[in-house]
Amino acid sequence: MGEVGVIGKPVPEPGPTDVVVRTTAAMVCTSDVHTMRGAIPVAPDVTLGHEAVGVVHALGSAVEGLAVGERVAVGGVTPCFQCESCQRGFSSQCQGRMLGGARFTTQRDGNLAEYFLVNNARANLAPIPASLSDHQALYATDMLSTGFVAAEHAELALGETVAVFAQGAVGLSATIGCRLRGAGLIIAVESVPARQELARRFGADLIVDHTRCDPVERIMELTDGQGVDAAIEALGAPQTWEAAFRVTKPGGRISNVGYHGEVHEPLRIPLEPFGHGMSDKQVYAGFNRGGRGWLRRIFRLLETGKVDPTPMTTHEFGFDEIERAFALMASKADGIIKPLIHFDVGAEGAEGA
Amino acid sequence: MGEVGVIGKPVPEPGPTDVVVRTTAAMVCTSDVHTMRGAIPVAPDVTLGHEAVGVVHALGSAVEGLAVGERVAVGGVTPCFQCESCQRGFSSQCQGRMLGGARFTTQRDGNLAEYFLVNNARANLAPIPASLSDHQALYATDMLSTGFVAAEHAELALGETVAVFAQGAVGLSATIGCRLRGAGLIIAVESVPARQELARRFGADLIVDHTRCDPVERIMELTDGQGVDAAIEALGAPQTWEAAFRVTKPGGRISNVGYHGEVHEPLRIPLEPFGHGMSDKQVYAGFNRGGRGWLRRIFRLLETGKVDPTPMTTHEFGFDEIERAFALMASKADGIIKPLIHFDVGAEGAEGA
Amino acid sequence: MGEVGVIGKPVPEPGPTDVVVRTTAAMVCTSDVHTMRGAIPVAPDVTLGHEAVGVVHALGSAVEGLAVGERVAVGGVTPCFQCESCQRGFSSQCQGRMLGGARFTTQRDGNLAEYFLVNNARANLAPIPASLSDHQALYATDMLSTGFVAAEHAELALGETVAVFAQGAVGLSATIGCRLRGAGLIIAVESVPARQELARRFGADLIVDHTRCDPVERIMELTDGQGVDAAIEALGAPQTWEAAFRVTKPGGRISNVGYHGEVHEPLRIPLEPFGHGMSDKQVYAGFNRGGRGWLRRIFRLLETGKVDPTPMTTHEFGFDEIERAFALMASKADGIIKPLIHFDVGAEGAEGA
């Protein structure tokens, strides 16, 4: 726990329905930092990472419809799509296990590595359209995907109001998602000027800086005392969680995608804003989603220019600088939002972070 | 606070869209007891009650489609159906106010009285079909209505599993509701033998007695370690609230209709069973629903014999015995579930509880 | 039938829940032309029109929350919001009557008049925000509203594909609606260059000109033989209706908002593209929607600049030129899409078209 470094591992061998991908680009996620800190338990020496794209290196014997050398992306979660949980539409909770679709890192090596294995490859790998760069495609694997999931669970009707708490990469993506769903008013809660600027660019109509005012009071004012139709929690902190309930009107939705693993206490729902359990408020605990179909729908939004998340990328590194990328993500220094990791495409070794 | 008694009040006068009803039968609700105890704040000397049926006594000048002398029922909530909250489908949160549709008792006199006023009468009053008794119709005003709302928010697909915590009148009604929605397995959590017996009669497949085992462990065993697709909280207590999260599988729903006003602390969601905020679990804070259309749909289920809630009625009183009915509801003595209050139909006075 | 002219009528008197509005601006709708031609049956000498805004002139005795002189808009449909149909969410089919919410013209005088009456005024009138012009607000009453309804019933998930048949004012509004719901690819079918140009401006990614190719074949090509996730029929013709089924993939939605009253034959669903009744395709017959809440949500999209429909307005007239406006709408000459009708605000007479 607490230490990250590059170690050598053999190139994985694919089982019948697997594919091995040679990585060309990847990103570090804040949840990799949670893992490093022990807030997400994993096996020793496991490879981190779940945001990567690359080219098909080797195909399992039963895999059809993919070719060696094809550019592919894979979601940060890689469900089986065969089990009852997947068949019911909850593929992120694959096998009926909590977050069971999250295999990278938590169930086996992640993909911050030169080569990585993808289970149920036909269901999980999506070809990257020629018009998209690796950089763009990477955002589909987790940031946009998770942010869009947050926006979906906000269940916005056209013209409704929404508050998004925190404008990190997931919160910014949720802001994009709310714009895409036709929100009438998007209020972003954020104090860092560069993130405020991105929030505006991505669709926020109003910014609330919680370091300069009480964000709950301010949002109530901005909505004529009514509150918002939906609130998105994209941070994972007790304060934003509780604030989300306070700013949401009766009959509204609280959509959580924050990971509440750093504080070891139950989440607390304030009684009065919850109508003592009778407010017609709805809470959804959302998680990233995988699968070829979902990736391709996000790609389409990138291809037709409706979304461009790349301004979130504040830093770029080579794979040999990966430890610096981790350190920055942990400290959130230098205004980092997302670091892009380039892999030397000609390389033949196999090392994992 | 704390004292209940019968006092004299004038017969109310209807405004243009109101109707005044002469009561023929009513029921006391546990939430009347909450009110008596001060857990629900009300005006001094307000009349209690929100479960009553009767006959039309006087019509407002703009009310069409109803006639003096007609037998009518009215939901425990009486929304305006005109405001934006009602138009969005959240009529129980009328005017955008928390529980704003609940006008009886909380916004003006309730209907445990010989005469009572109904706002927006055309939208809120439903004629009682000739084939239904007052006794049957009364259950549509709150108990079945609230229990069915709980079942709806459990969002059961055909054949799914559900646990219902507590088998008071609302919990029993939720059990009926789950059977009506096609649950494959209904597990009722209850320790009182008479309530267990009713639960079985109303559709529970299995009973878990939480005084004889750990109900969470037992429900996990009964579902092969998978948990249930949905859990209904029909009590309003921290233990059952938390248990609901623990027994629900990832991707499941927690449907609350318990009133959590007796304990003055935030509701606590246990972290691990909530996937630290990423379990794809959904929580809904439900409340009773009103309106002519909804009442008539419940009446239809009663008329065609698909539902008979009257075995829940354990006691009957005359209106002059109302204080005894309250005392029993407060103490839950003598195995009381629901007390039916008969009004002397010939009476001409006007007194409120 | 067939003749339109201006006639004098008295200023209407409001009933208890009504409001009388003095018109400041209005628009002519193609359905007014349908009415003129007899394709929609109405009473003789009825006033046409259902797209108008103005100021409150007189209030019914029971109307609260509105003031004389206030700028207001009203939807083209004005449901009661009290009946069972409204309570079930189908307010456009008010009273359980087909299109029963459409009172202007079909049930009483329309609002192409200097003064007009609005039933259930508190539910149906929305104040116009100061930042919006009459011109902008008018689009909320029918064009955007109907187009957005079409987009809603297309039930688009983020990134999905959609084809919109015909880019008149409703089709263009549907295109805006699809963009607002996060469609990944919007294909607009239209041959008129000015409308194609507007379609692109409003969010269409690709234009198919059905006069230059077989639109079904072309859309199948553009979607790699898969078809679109949803098709919107915004014309009301047998050809576009059938084409909508042919271009929609199995498991897709056909959302109709075209009025099929000009051809007196049943609508025909081609068997094979419907999977002989087993294609998992869904068809929705949509209609304009009213109500204060819905209007205010559309206003919010206009206020925050997410939508600007005014480029659809190709012509402007004074009320005294209304017959010319009708003639143009009937002939669709001079590239007309929507004509804006100005009322002389100082006038005191009362005349209806």
Add this chain to the structure above:
Amino acid sequence: MGEVGVIGKPVPEPGPTDVVVRTTAAMVCTSDVHTMRGAIPVAPDVTLGHEAVGVVHALGSAVEGLAVGERVAVGGVTPCFQCESCQRGFSSQCQGRMLGGARFTTQRDGNLAEYFLVNNARANLAPIPASLSDHQALYATDMLSTGFVAAEHAELALGETVAVFAQGAVGLSATIGCRLRGAGLIIAVESVPARQELARRFGADLIVDHTRCDPVERIMELTDGQGVDAAIEALGAPQTWEAAFRVTKPGGRISNVGYHGEVHEPLRIPLEPFGHGMSDKQVYAGFNRGGRGWLRRIFRLLETGKVDPTPMTTHEFGFDEIERAFALMASKADGIIKPLIHFDVGAEGAEGA
């Protein structure tokens, strides 16, 4: 076309994700008769059938969680659950092909044979609980499944009204499904006394005999002129299809599961009952559904005694009498509804019908 007989075929060999099942019991479906008549095109000498249960005979190399000798059922459709169509929830339209999930008979040999192959076995095979007979389990593979799909697409709210057109095995199952979803009033349209009797037993409240009255007029009378909230078409004929639109109220749903392949003409929607395209009516073209999870949910309803479909079985045959079973299903003579086919469990040969 037109001839059915038993021919010898080798026992199939499983691919990596397949399982071969030895049949113990099966049923003949009316769609097998459609196939025989050429209304569903298939390869010459293909084995018919898609309703069968048995024991696992041989496992593909990559199949986990199943054992040779285990009793299993398989849905009449066997999707891959890997493709984009399956991931979107439309597994019956697997691969984006119309009815693409229907592999038995239409894409390869059916399972009216002593041995049959199941693709994607882990996703498609469900163990049969010990408490269920083969006879009961068989109904989950198509009849109950398709009838329940019909009831789901009727989107019934508690207490709503529904008409089910035709009470063959699918219509009867739809009636069961409507009861399970909490319909308030179920009207079954059927003229055959034995089917009327079963309809009542399965939950129909009222029977309309279309040979003795105009069923549209009668249903309108029975619903006080309002029409039903939903209509289910479970026959596949122009008359019932059109009647379904006529009896459904504005804002209602028409749920089709009838196969309209015998008449070679477009389906016709009558204009006026469709509000000329603006009735807020919704039409769904439904099809049988597969997958382990769905089968297990139906099994649960059978296990807890909430459903018993076996009274639909009017005839029983040995596999050597299969041609008689087909002849009866084609002629519908002798009051046949469903014939159960017993396989000699000790047999070792491999023959297909």
